[in-house]
Amino acid sequence: MTDEQNIVSAPRLWLVLARTSRSIGDFIEGSFNAQGLILSDFMVLEVLLHKGPLTISVIGEKVLLASASMTSAIDRLEKRGLVRRKNCATDRRTRYVELTDEGKGFIEEIYARHEKDLEFVAAGLSEAERRTMYEGLKKMGLAAKMAVPTQKCKTA
Amino acid sequence: MTDEQNIVSAPRLWLVLARTSRSIGDFIEGSFNAQGLILSDFMVLEVLLHKGPLTISVIGEKVLLASASMTSAIDRLEKRGLVRRKNCATDRRTRYVELTDEGKGFIEEIYARHEKDLEFVAAGLSEAERRTMYEGLKKMGLAAKMAVPTQKCKTA
DNA sequence: ATAAGATATCTCGACATCGAGATAAGATTC
DNA sequence: GAATCTTATCTCGATGTCGAGATATCTTAT
Numbered sequence: 001m002t003d004e005q006n007i008v009s010a011p012r013l014w015l016v017l018a019r020t021s022r023s024i025g026d027f028i029e030g031s032f033n034a035q036g037l038i039l040s041d042f043m044v045l046e047v048l049l050h051k052g053p054l055t056i057s058v059i060g061e062k063v064l065l066a067s068a069s070m071t072s073a074i075d076r077l078e079k080r081g082l083v084r085r086k087n088c089a090t091d092r093r094t095r096y097v098e099l100t101d102e103g104k105g106f107i108e109e110i111y112a113r114h115e116k117d118l119e120f121v122a123a124g125l126s127e128a129e130r131r132t133m134y135e136g137l138k139k140m141g142l143a144a145k146m147a148v149p150t151q152k153c154k155t156a
Numbered sequence: 157m158t159d160e161q162n163i164v165s166a167p168r169l170w171l172v173l174a175r176t177s178r179s180i181g182d183f184i185e186g187s188f189n190a191q192g193l194i195l196s197d198f199m200v201l202e203v204l205l206h207k208g209p210l211t212i213s214v215i216g217e218k219v220l221l222a223s224a225s226m227t228s229a230i231d232r233l234e235k236r237g238l239v240r241r242k243n244c245a246t247d248r249r250t251r252y253v254e255l256t257d258e259g260k261g262f263i264e265e266i267y268a269r270h271e272k273d274l275e276f277v278a279a280g281l282s283e284a285e286r287r288t289m290y291e292g293l294k295k296m297g298l299a300a301k302m303a304v305p306t307q308k309c310k311t312a
Numbered sequence: 313a314t315a316a317g318a319t320a321t322c323t324c325g326a327c328a329t330c331g332a333g334a335t336a337a338g339a340t341t342c
Numbered sequence: 343g344a345a346t347c348t349t350a351t352c353t354c355g356a357t358g359t360c361g362a363g364a365t366a367t368c369t370t371a372t
Contacts, residue, residue: 008286010274020297021177027300093350118166130164132288141176144183249320
């Protein structure tokens with residue numbers, strides 16, 4: 001740390017933010033790439049584990065994937081027997097996606113490791129630091145979202 | 157903010173970090189997508205603007221692109237007349253990449269806008285907040301990098 | 313000087329993602 | 343009830359990225 005007394009410019013903050021995000025992303029991907037899972041597929045499984053069966057478009061909103069990408073993501077997971085598509089009784093356009101038993105055990109195990117990975121990465125941070133970072137990141141993210149016209153930014 | 161008093165878990169911190177990084181990325185891309193620039197190409201031009209001519213592999217290290225991706229990135233930029241490949245006098249394997257006059261003017265203008273975008277995003281943060289976030293992000297990034305065996309993590 | 317190893321760039325094939333458009337079905341309006 | 347609008351998913355083609363391997367060149371050891 002040679003810059004202990006300099007002010008943190010916005011570009012510099014963004015640089016370290018982007019790099020950190022990437023480093024952590026690479027790191028956590030390491031814990032399931034060996035199982036042939038990519039980050040998107042992991043996120044889909046994780047959402048299903050914690051929220052239960054959801055429609056394809058709802059999952060897509062949560063993991064930030066376009067509909068075309070969702071179709072192929074679910075295809076990949078279904079082909080491996082980790083999830084199952086189920087027709088909706090009341091709306092025949094809709095397809096619910098749910099974890100198979102195998103998929104549930106699979107993601108549970110991987111998610112436990114994932115949590116440990118994240119604890120490790122954040123281990124050096126005090127509660128106050130986490131709080132400040134959390135709030136600061138939210139502020140920045142909200143400002144960025146508000147500035148993008150296409151994005152729907154819920155004010156709540 | 158309904159969670160003013162809860163502790164910030166590592167997964168939650170990572171979630172907001174990843175989302176913020178993405179939101180800001182989308183936002184800043186908006187300011188040059190109209191010019192037909194993608195983020196990678198912008199980063200290449202930005203490095204050349206601030207560091208001067210560099211070899212393809214050095215640029216790749218700085219913008220975190222694999223060599224195959226760098227070849228096509230430079231191809232794209234060269235085709236548009238924004239950069240130029242130059243053979244190295246002392247090492248015939250190496251190709252230096254430099255901005256053309258057009259490329260220089262182009263990236264200068266876009267970078268100015270880019271800086272404003274980032275100032276806008278970080279505007280709501282006090283100097284203390286920025287400092288805490290900066291240091292905290294660096295801590296997390298370093299921890300993640302150290303945990304990835306393939307990555308060379310300079311201790312300096 | 314030669315052989316073996318390292319390095320810089322490029323080529324090729326695979327793949328995840330996306331936008332746009334197709335299809336089918338629910339919701340709304342008249 | 344038919345026409346129109348909206349929504350959910352899928353298909354298709356294009357693109358950016360990557361890993362692995364090819365090629366050319368430099369470096370090092372002998």
